Amino acid sequence: MAEIATKGRSRPKAAPSPWKQKKRKPSKGGSGVPSLNGKWAYLFIAPFVIMFLIFGLLPVLYSTNLAFYQYDPLSLSQTWVGWDNFKFVLADETFWISLGNTFEIWALSTFPQMLMAIGFAAILRSRFLRGKTFWRTILLVPNITSVIAVAIIFGQLFGRDYGMINNVIGFFGFPHIDFVENSFASHVAVAVMITWRWVGYNSLIFLASMLAIPDELYESASLDGAGAWKQFTNVTLPGLKNTITFVLIVGTIGGLQVYAEPLTLAGTQDGGSSHQLSTLTMYLYNETFINMKYGYGAAIGILITIIVLIISAINFLVTRRVASEDKR
Amino acid sequence: MSKNKFTRSLAGVAMIATVGAGLLVATPARATAPAVTINIWTFGDVIEPALLRAYKVIHPEVTIALKKADLDPSMTNLTTSCSAYVQSHHLGSPPDIAAVEVSYSGYWRAYPQCFTDMRTLSTSAANANAQSLVPSSSNIAAGLSATDIKNNYLAWRWAQGTGYNDSVIGIPTDVGGLEVAYRTDLFKKAGLPTDRAKVSALWPTWDKFIAVGKQYMTKVSAADKKKGVGFIDNVGTIYAASMNQGTYKYYNNNGTDAGQLVYKVQGNAPVYDPKTKAQKIDPKTKKPMFKKDWVLNPNITKAWDYTIKADNAGIGTRIGQYTSDWNIGMTKGTFATILAPAWMMDYIKGQAPTTSGKWNIASLPGGGGNQGGTQLTIPKWAAHPQEAWDFINWYLAPQQQLTVFKTYGLFPSTKVIYNDPALTGFKDPFFTNAPVGSIYLTGIQKLQPIFEGKLERAIDQAIGAGLGRVAAKKQTSLQSQIQVMIDLDKATK
Incomplete structure (x- = not known):
């Protein structure tokens, strides 16, 4: 953020809030990263989100479903038992x-x-x-x-x-x-x-x-x-x-x-x-x-x-x- | 321990070197065999490394990858692996061979869909060829299926590895057997006979065994008693020993996969006062009150009562087996007897090397005995069932089992060598030159096959906890039995 502030050609007298600075359009000659308007951010958080979905959310949903069955891992047909397990x-x-x-x-x-x-x-x-x-x-x-x-x-x-x-x-x-x-x-x-x-x-x-x-x-x-x-x-x-x-x-x-x-x-x-x-x-x-x-x-x-x-x-x-x- | 391992590996290297030298001529003929890795999931010392090295000499193209876990986790792994196969029909993932302990054999019998029926397999010609090139190997013929080798094995051990529809899902590696290992020096000090025949004659029944224990305890000084010295390491082991001498345990064989649960029967159950937690006394007759209700089956209560009787007699040390206290107590002579399966002999040698020559083996009270034993299975999803079957046939062949017995004490499951003088005449200097081969053999031949049901392990666990509660004075025997009933109803639901 400090870096962006020094880059600005016309620096305002009062220091602007960092949030406002973020929204400022970058100069054309600058690096291409900010011009994508934060779309890169999705790419960077993707590994976590994908891992979380596979190893975090999916098992949670799957085991929530399991909790309502008398579940036998070694057979294909399972018995629905409702709230009995609880x-x-x-x-x-x-x-x-x-x-x-x-x-x-x-x-x-x-x-x-x-x-x-x-x-x-x-x-x-x-x-x-x-x-x-x-x-x-x-x-x-x-x-x-x-x-x-x-x-x-x-x-x-x-x-x-x-x-x-x-x-x-x-x-x-x-x-x-x-x-x-x-x-x-x-x-x-x-x-x-x-x-x-x-x-x-x-x-x-x-x-x-x-x-x-x-x-x-x-x-x-x-x-x-x-x-x-x-x-x-x-x-x-x-x-x-x-x-x-x-x-x-x-x-x-x-x-x-x-x-x-x-x-x-x-x-x-x-x-x-x-x-x-x-x-x-x-x-x-x-x-x-x-x-x-x-x-x-x-x-x-x-x-x-x-x-x-x-x-x-x-x-x-x-x-x-x-x-x-x-x-x- | 490490010295022992070192010697073993030296022996292995020597074996490879000598046999390998003889093989140099034969090498070109075998160069075509493609490399194969057999994945084996096991626990404890089921698969012995020295034999694997010998197998490598016969089959240089085969790499055996062992994955060891504790008993319960290894079964959990197998469940997960089979679940993946059942749910997605994925083939080719490990293991190629899975070791299944007897207490879980009933569980797996209920799921024959997880295992290759070994009647459908046959040993390969390539294997027979490779083995014939090594002079010292045992030459497994080609074309052998499980049906062909069945008669080599002890009938009741073989039955523990067969599914309800006669499919063969596991080949037995060894028989546990069960005898009494005792310390001759401590027996002498207590004024008891030390000769194994005389000692065996002391305890034809469990009642007599407990009486001998009491006699031993009278000679133990008060100071030693305070330190926890006892006659037997843990009275809880009497339960399993006595249980295996019956004709059934928790299940009846009714022709289904899981068996019929018979852990409880209708009988006289004690009536409890909910406030005092003590048994109610009939005001008229002044006798403890009973009502008609579910109680544990007579086989369980018989074994239970022996255990509680031994506990009340104060002959046990209450040290848990396989704990650090147990290992130390073995060396220090805290207990004079252990109910020892054949495979435990190697454990005693490893943990208490300084007691060499002070042990001897007497027969088990109440008849024959068995504890433990393992089957090797080939899961349905195995990548190399052919190579796995060839390996199992070689590894569990009578000749190899004899080697394992002599080196590690695991008693062979192949009855064809039970007359072999190398087995019957085998004496162990650690156990005062006791003819351990013939001693364990006698006990094993007295045993009747017992049907192992699906939840055997969980039921054993619940009853063991119940006996533990009585031993720790947390509950009375009857209270604990009632608690066990509740636990079993829950576990088998």
Whole structure:
């Protein structure tokens, strides 16, 4: 845009809005691109749109259709069952267990993680810390590790009889905790895996946001007599408000997709003896591809979509509120 | 593990080198064969690499591409692939050969449209020619169809690979068999006999097996008990073992593709108080109340009760099989017995190499046993059915199966070599020189064929979860059975 502005022969005195500039007819001698009036744009977005139609929209429509059939992938005639699949899902105890598990794991992994990430970011921002780049790199290492590798290693740490964590617990004379069979303990185990993987990443996001808070605010705060803690609660935290919302939204999206960690810990697709580790995605996969009920699986998929839409709506409202508060 | 692999590959190279040298003369005659790639979809160690190298010597033009997955995902892949064939009649996509595990054989029997009927295939003359040029190979004659080789195989194993209309959709690779692998050092410490004949005599029935387990546990110190030491690795394995000793499981063969579901029968179901979740007591007779309702079939409840009895006796460690705890426990002697199919011997050797010579094999309580086993199938859409059939005939020929048994412990499915001294006399030093060949053979010959129905795997999964809930003290045995009934009704709907 700046380029177009300098090209203009008769530059207006007041800087025009960039939107108006876009509409300006280009000079004949200029490059041919703008003269097509944005038709090129369609070509450039075509790859995405085509891919989206084939791999995004089409499967959605197809599986919506599937949800109304008792679908057998290996035969040509399918039975129309109307809303039956949806009724069965809603009446299925496992669906509600999976939903509860998903949210419990989400809550256990998101909130402690956020506190830790803000803490790490505050430490990284500290003036007294040596080797900042080293520490920042170290924090990001868990995030680039394969999920399955993380899950296998943590699965060994959480082993009931010989796991390191239970060795420590046993050393202090407490009975071993079964991190697979015990419902709450298993959720904690999964939450620890997720936290370990994502806390560094979120720390860096918080750090970037903290560095954007102007130093003058801290200076004036200290002039007002605010100590380090007061500065943190009254200057840093309010400055992080948008970032917290962002991390929360990304965390929620990730939380609804949790799959590899509970699967590896449970060892079975159904999420353990009482489905204590079954998440929504695991439930979907188990019903569709292990129990071979494609129509039923499609109905689960649609219900998950509805849940995501509800959460997105809540997120949207919260974000808008945060944004409007900022304007004031 | 890596050392083992290294030795294997060395052996393979040596094999190729020696046989290859002998082949140099014959090469011109074979140069005309066009290059072919056979795609095989498999899981675990169904296809052994050493044999593939040997096949390459006979058929240098054939490249075998293995695609390995876990058991359940490999079946999902096959479903997707067959779906593409059924819905669009697209031919020529992989795989050329798909390995199907026994627990899924009932499922695939319901879809014979996915597989080439192997009665319609016949081994090629070119193949017979190529094999006759290699002195060490087993010379598969030309013109063999599935009907011709049927009599080589154990009848009930063969039946697991046939469709309801007698079409042959899979050739059995091996028989699982099931015996008890036990630690002689731990048995000695507990004052039990260590000799395999005496140990087998200890437990003719499952009740006796549980009694021996209790006896073993009395010798285990309190400190060890706290650490989770037990007699058997996982009592849940008793369920499948006992189930396979019956005459039917969840389905009856009614001549249809999927079979008739018989997992539930009319019987006395306990009446529950919805509030306390405990069984209601009749106020007059003071006895627990029952009503006439659907209950699990007697075969299931029998196997279930043995498992729960063993669990209550506290003889199991509750370590899940194939977990890290299991692998460590095997070395540490956390458990003294494992119900081991023949193919598990290689796993034990790989995971607990330091326990060599401390193991022995005794017979399974309650009769013969079987767990696992695989069939090789040729999907309808295979690009190279002829080459695939030639390969299957060579790979599953008695001579090759004997080699696999000696190297990896997979028990042959070909009954024609069951009298071969190389099999019956085979002793394994890892298992205190137990004649593993004759031990597994005896158990396998005691077994009756059991009809495998369509949703076998899902039903097994639901019942396994039910037993797990009781073991974890989440539900009582009866509560869990009722939950299993609900789950099964849902799974089979």
